[in-house]
Amino acid sequence: MDQTIEAALGTAARLDRALGDPMDERNPASFHAAVATDREGRFPQHLRDAAFSWGLAEYLTPAASGGRLRSLDHCLALFRVLARRDLTAASAIAAGFLAGLPVWQRGTPAQRRAVAALLRRHELLGLPMGEAEHGVDITADARLDALAGAGNAWSLSGRTTLAGHDGHVAGTTLLARTGAGVTAFLLLREADRGGHWRSDPAYETHGLRGSALGRLTLSGFPAGPAETVGPPGQGRETAARTLPVARLVVAGLALGGLDTCLRAVVAFTRSRRLYGAPILELEPVAVRLADVYADLLIGEAVCHGLCRTARTDPHRFPAASARVGDLVPELAGDGVESLAIVLGARAYCATEHWHGIVEKMRRDVAVVTALADSGDFPPAAPPDELPPDPFVPVPPELAWLGEPAADGAGDGDPLARARALVREEGLPGPYAPRLLELLDRLAGIASHRGASPSPGDARLDAAAACASAWLHGRHRDDFHATGAWLLLCLRRIAVRLGEPQPADAGLRRRTVDRIGLDHDGRRLFSDIEVPLR
Template structure:
């Protein structure tokens, strides 16, 4: 949260400029084009091609492979930027990264060259994991790969996978044996398949992302080589779990991009629409919805950016953090978009309404983000599995702090992802100490913090609530039925909010000294974020006050779609907030 807009344009800023102003109806990156393609259930070829012509493929290829992908944070910013215009296009191109990550993490040099060639050729890929009969239960995978004299023979059907109809390659999960060591990943290409061995199934019609190419692929006696195995035979589940930790964080970029657009639309409408001789933005119920949505955007950005960096500097924290990001950020975004639709009223439903009806499309599209890379129950289950160990680590004071780079205003030259460094579980929550550090700083340092008293109350409440969650976990987790009961999931949901509160506190603490922005130095930014998170856990009256009015003023100053193609209007990290 720097004091002023950073003027150095980055890849996300260059992409925005290349795509042009989204209110210019002539452009492939316009809201008009996005909505029209959606209504016709047509794949957004033009926008995808614009992004590829700009150089998006190079940003899906790591630098060590000769590409431009140097950090998850930059990838996140690019995805968020494109998502503001059309989630359908972003999700299609995002599937290329999802399919490629297992190869970048664990593939051979030959596989990486093959993958880079496909991407540079403008081809699309599928991540062929899910199946109609088994859903997210990966251990029940029905697609098989059986040994032959020359390699493997793949049979079975993958379903509800993106880019299925036009995929030139796919990362395929297949069963090669029994149990958790019986799953293997293959990188398969369509051009090597014989007649009838690779058959795309009809496109699935969807409520959101209507133009997407979700469908299935039926494999019939498809010949695969040993050289097509990603990693080792039987290592598939481990590579998948590592991959999903990363992609769960990146899915949050879809949700934040959609919220960016909906908040810009609702804010613009509220400032221009007049009732009772004043803009409706001055009505307290409207102001409350706008301020809350802005706060949730800030929380989501703070948590997701920290997770992007954690993946590269403290990857053992990623199993917990990615699940918190994936559960909470789409939830915050979807709740905010629903609330902003109330501000727009009937105009949120008009097909030719504000900005060509983009809010209604974003509303449907963003809802799907809660399902990608593990639904909310899946991610709450991951968090619940961690809770006993996290409570024990805090009780024994066995929690390490995170490096300063995780929350600093900028972090350059972070090491790239290494599959050997990724873990399957997190032993302690290294984000949580940010609450205690913030409490001590507020009590002891001499910085002028106008909101010191309220900040202390909010931070202390979050710490006390964490202790209550820990106590409940210690009382209940010993029961065999606890993990399958609703209480475990409720505690996991609460913990995700507290984890986000610690991330926000750490971000503010790390950045306030270098800032000259009163919204930051006064503590107002952190008050805004913590109030919102605490309010979700402890609902109560929330009258609009000076903190909310300051947030609304910042929202009014945030560059709208008219300026999205202007370098000087863009934040370095792709964000739109503080």
């Protein structure tokens, strides 16, 4: 058992319970309310206010700055349950959190206090997204220029696009060209005394309606040492260090959206009857549900593995995030589209089945998945080429969380450990021979990895993450103890690696039964039992 992950999921479950029943139309944090605000193009302010009233600001503020955030596990879990309600609100809050990361990582104590105070007032920063001319490629012409003044004072002019709640953000962290090079700044809207800050709607998107991208235009905005984040000229390095955490946050958002879509479609397959029985009993429908459930479990294992790496071997975290961070949104996007096929025409209807939440989530997940592409953004340093600094226990990407927890050493090679355990100790039930065969096959594929990265590397890393999750929780229940959980996940990964797997009706039935138990028990679709009601 990983107590840190379970504690984080427990905190997230308390938030979910505080937000009330999402199926109750009278609840302002319900699916009905999410669809209604989406249709009207309004931001779901009620959900954001409810989350912050519960105390979310404390979990977005590191413990070193007076908050309660001590691990990335809490970030992942909280954004995941928020996203299962409404990806629009969750994405805006996530954008604000990511915009504050440079401050937590390299900001001054005064800057950290300012951002913490902003969060406690239920306000958010906007996240710069670049301009259409060159997107997220900050190696192109910088978007903002800083006109130098006396005593390290600058006057910032230019424009950028902000992700968040349109023109209602309270500030931002952005990059501007200075004489020392590209420099990071923290700008608060309340500091504008002369009309130097103007925010206008920029783009509307098909997904995340009500949280349109806003265009920020600065005209001589004054900035000095108090606004500079990190040393002048190191803005690119400062911004790049946020990417490993950003990938994890986006993955959590995607998992939350997939959870709701799976939940809605499971309910539909039980109520919709064809040929005298629920369509859940049709093999093609059951196969899709089992595959999507497996993809969700794989994505969760990858995310939890990244969080565990951040705690036990933080120097490996940036490289691990870069390898597998884009896989989870891909799995979620594919899963939502597969579920839409089960719904058929209802997947396009804005009022059918659970008020049309799947139609909204389908659009929202597509936008969130697009955010997973980091484009040409350069890493701060090639993490695999530089040895860890023995005098720096935690790299800059994670130092803001404090010292790593005493969770013990990493897992080594989880696939090898799983193979050895199954071979030496055996497993109850019928799955051990097939599981060993699959573990051997994946080990063979991994042994032929080339020096250059390939798409299959992320899937092999995902297989290792699943093996690690299974090793931590194999005594949790019969589904784990027999190896069924790991076999389900590894079969799905093998298919994605181009290795077809024979049909296994018994495993599929067990998987569909497990999906039903989580659905009926109002639990998060997860490797870990997380009651939401």
